[in-house]
Amino acid sequence: MTTRKILLGHGGGGRLSRDLIAQEILPRFGEGPLAGLPDGALLEFGGQKLVFSTDSFVVHPLEFPGGNIGELAVHGTVNDIAVSGGKPLWLSLAAVLEEGLDLALYRRVLDSVKAAARECGVQVVTGDTKVVARGQCDGVYLNTAGIGVSIEGFELSQGAVRAGDQVLVSGTLGEHGMAVMAAREGIAIAGGVVSDTAGVQRLVQAAAPFAAGVRFMRDPTRGGAAAVLGEIVEDTSIGILLDEQAIPFSPGARAIAEMLGLDLLHVASEGRMILISAPECSAKILAAWKALPEGENAGVIGRVSEDAGRVILTTAIGGRRLVDIPRGELLPRIC
Amino acid sequence: MKYIEGFRDADAARFLHDKLAATGEELAREGRTVRVMEVCGSHTMAIARFGVRGMLPDTVSLLSGPGCPVCVTDAAYIDAAIELAEREIIIATFGDMMRVPGSRETLAQLRAAGAEVEVCYSPEGALVLARNNPEREVVFLGIGFETTTAPVVSLVHTAQAQGVRNLSVLTAFKLVPPALDALIADVEVQIDAFLCPAHVSAIIGSEAYRPIVEQHSIPCAVAGFEPLDILYGVQVLAEMLAQDKPALVNHYARVVRPEGNLAAKTLIDAYLEPVDAGWRGLGELPRSGLGLRERWSAYDAAKRFSVSTRGGSFDPRCRCGDVLKGKIIPPQCPIFGKVCTPDNPVGACMVSSEGSCAAYYRYSRTD
Numbered sequence: 001m002t003t004r005k006i007l008l009g010h011g012g013g014g015r016l017s018r019d020l021i022a023q024e025i026l027p028r029f030g031e032g033p034l035a036g037l038p039d040g041a042l043l044e045f046g047g048q049k050l051v052f053s054t055d056s057f058v059v060h061p062l063e064f065p066g067g068n069i070g071e072l073a074v075h076g077t078v079n080d081i082a083v084s085g086g087k088p089l090w091l092s093l094a095a096v097l098e099e100g101l102d103l104a105l106y107r108r109v110l111d112s113v114k115a116a117a118r119e120c121g122v123q124v125v126t127g128d129t130k131v132v133a134r135g136q137c138d139g140v141y142l143n144t145a146g147i148g149v150s151i152e153g154f155e156l157s158q159g160a161v162r163a164g165d166q167v168l169v170s171g172t173l174g175e176h177g178m179a180v181m182a183a184r185e186g187i188a189i190a191g192g193v194v195s196d197t198a199g200v201q202r203l204v205q206a207a208a209p210f211a212a213g214v215r216f217m218r219d220p221t222r223g224g225a226a227a228v229l230g231e232i233v234e235d236t237s238i239g240i241l242l243d244e245q246a247i248p249f250s251p252g253a254r255a256i257a258e259m260l261g262l263d264l265l266h267v268a269s270e271g272r273m274i275l276i277s278a279p280e281c282s283a284k285i286l287a288a289w290k291a292l293p294e295g296e297n298a299g300v301i302g303r304v305s306e307d308a309g310r311v312i313l314t315t316a317i318g319g320r321r322l323v324d325i326p327r328g329e330l331l332p333r334i335c
Numbered sequence: 336m337k338y339i340e341g342f343r344d345a346d347a348a349r350f351l352h353d354k355l356a357a358t359g360e361e362l363a364r365e366g367r368t369v370r371v372m373e374v375c376g377s378h379t380m381a382i383a384r385f386g387v388r389g390m391l392p393d394t395v396s397l398l399s400g401p402g403c404p405v406c407v408t409d410a411a412y413i414d415a416a417i418e419l420a421e422r423e424i425i426i427a428t429f430g431d432m433m434r435v436p437g438s439r440e441t442l443a444q445l446r447a448a449g450a451e452v453e454v455c456y457s458p459e460g461a462l463v464l465a466r467n468n469p470e471r472e473v474v475f476l477g478i479g480f481e482t483t484t485a486p487v488v489s490l491v492h493t494a495q496a497q498g499v500r501n502l503s504v505l506t507a508f509k510l511v512p513p514a515l516d517a518l519i520a521d522v523e524v525q526i527d528a529f530l531c532p533a534h535v536s537a538i539i540g541s542e543a544y545r546p547i548v549e550q551h552s553i554p555c556a557v558a559g560f561e562p563l564d565i566l567y568g569v570q571v572l573a574e575m576l577a578q579d580k581p582a583l584v585n586h587y588a589r590v591v592r593p594e595g596n597l598a599a600k601t602l603i604d605a606y607l608e609p610v611d612a613g614w615r616g617l618g619e620l621p622r623s624g625l626g627l628r629e630r631w632s633a634y635d636a637a638k639r640f641s642v643s644t645r646g647g648s649f650d651p652r653c654r655c656g657d658v659l660k661g662k663i664i665p666p667q668c669p670i671f672g673k674v675c676t677p678d679n680p681v682g683a684c685m686v687s688s689e690g691s692c693a694a695y696y697r698y699s700r701t702d
């Protein structure tokens with residue numbers, strides 16, 4: 001690492017984050033289930049296959065159009081378990097609260113946790129609360145950890161992806177990141193943009209009958225779809241070819257991204273998933289997804305190519321360009 | 336959003352490509368080139384994002400110019416901002432500036448070491464910071480071309496009207512036309528036509544480019560940011576070259592008026608005056624920037640805290656100057672993509688998403 005301090009960009013989900021993990025975490029903990037850095041650890045225990053995952057949540061503002069930090073904390077861990085091929089069952093909930101936090105706001109957050117957990121079919125079974133002095137945290141930090149059981153049939157691995165496979169997304173991309181940024185910066189646009197925060201566990205269930213053809217699943221959170229796809233092809237002999245016109249984006253997210261000069265492929269979603277399937281299964285999975293309300297805008301957005309290590313986008317005017325893994329913080333342009 | 340779609344149509348793009356190819360070939364037969372410089376960083380980014388460069392026929396090339404405000408920011412300016420931050424002054428800045436290399440370090444590194452450097456999405460953010468920290472001094476980094484100048488000027492205006500006294504601006508405003516003059520004067524630079532900025536022209540007006548056309552016979556086209564706007568602009572420029580009829584055309588008339596935005600110009604003029612300015616890579620150009628007039632010196636951070644924005648040094652390996660002048664394209668810089676990457680930018684052109692090196696790296700790297 002060329003810098004001797006932690007930069008904000010180290011938490012952005014892009015290259016800097018990955019370097020930090022590769023250089024500091026993997027050498028210490030990288031043997032065993034953490035190897036390969038899956039979203040959730042696959043653990044065998046008493047003849048059962050379990051999926052275990054954890055995530056911490058800091059978001060500013062705490063409430064944003066479409067949700068608050070409470071449902072985000074549930075969905076984040078539920079989704080990590082789901083895309084690891086698990087059915088989420090139990091969650092822990094730990095909160096760090098700032099002195100002076102408005103109790104009414106904390107109640108809204110907890111009510112959202114409760115509603116989201118019910119919606120996702122998980123139970124909050126243990127927890128912890130700490131309070132720190134004013135200024136030592138930003139209102140509320142949450143952490144959730146979750147346990148699920150592995151769904152029969154999924155054999156997921158990045159290494160199983162091969163040329164000819166199809167790339168599916170379950171819905172429009174980037175709304176969560178744009179909703180939070182718009183709320184933070186006070187950007188108001190007609191029609192608005194609402195966070196997509198939601199559980200993806202039903203989408204995973206819907207794909208389960210075709211599990212043999214499912215190579216890989218992940219939820220495109222920080223770093224967006226570009227980070228997920230970039231990581232799959234990096235240092236491999238495969239690439240991905242995306243068709244810009246096939247990628248679902250909502251008009252609101254698009255307008256804000258245009259305004260700030262951001263690429264929506266770099267922007268986080270919190271209720272979407274990317275799935276790579278064998279070509280013969282993609283139509284069936286797509287049909288199963290489209291039958292669900294959360295899969296209404298699902299689509300095949302591209303395919304796995306032989307263009308080693310590169311994610312290429314065919315643009316709407318017929319040009320071609322590289323889709324890069326974002327580096328750190330997303331910073332809006334100046335003019 | 337129908338509006339956006341309308342300008343990204345693939346069939347129209349193909350049609351323009353074919354026309355451009357025919358014109359390019361006609362010129363090539365006469366041994367002439369079509370080297371078009373896109374002056375503005377937003378054009379550079381749009382060209383990269385939509386893969387426009389790859390759609391051009393071989394006979395036509397698009398070169399990036401000095402129109403990305405971050406790229407032309409001098410190392411000395413960053414040094415001055417760092418010096419202020421080290422004096423416990425709160426620095427408020429657009430995000431892109433965080434990673435621009437100064438002579439020794441960047442503002443991002445300084446922030447990680449504990450300095451207060453706050454990212455703002457608009458100049459008003461600095462006003463909020465100043466109000467929330469009445470016992471502290473806040474300095475806003477006022478960089479940019481004619482487009483960002485007006486909002487920063489209104490920041491000074493509001494600060495004065497509301498009696499906010501702990502806010503000032505470290506100015507490094509730049510003007511587009513003097514930079515184009517400097518490029519034309521450089522005998523090593525070979526540019527056949529200019530694709531002129533969209534937003535900047537909305538302020539200064541398309542007539543600002545008239546002298547370039549009349550004195551140097553170089554065709555100029557003002558074009559919008561949509562990929563079809565850009566392709567169309569290039570095609571029109573090529574046609575003017577083929578017919579030997581250099582002219583000034585405005586293809587962004589839906590936004591740009593010949594005289595520009597008079598209200599903004601009047602506002603700018605009331606607060607700012609032309610000054611000599613240092614450009615990264617191009618050096619010091621006479622009357623190529625804007626600084627606060629004497630009567631507003633209380634808001635001029637350089638005067639208020641006596642810091643200099645001159646001098647400074649940058650990595651000798653950096654070829655940003657040649658990139659900004661269109662003498663080389665980014666991959667021709669020996670350290671492009673190897674030593675110099677968006678994670679570890681050596682030159683400013685690798686920092687902003689509008690910088691031509693960053694755009695090449697992100698969207699068309701071939702390694």
Ligand code: SF4
Nearest residue numbers: 654655668675682692
């Ligand atoms: S690649 Fe880096 S060092 Fe080379 S010209 Fe571009 S910014 Fe400067």
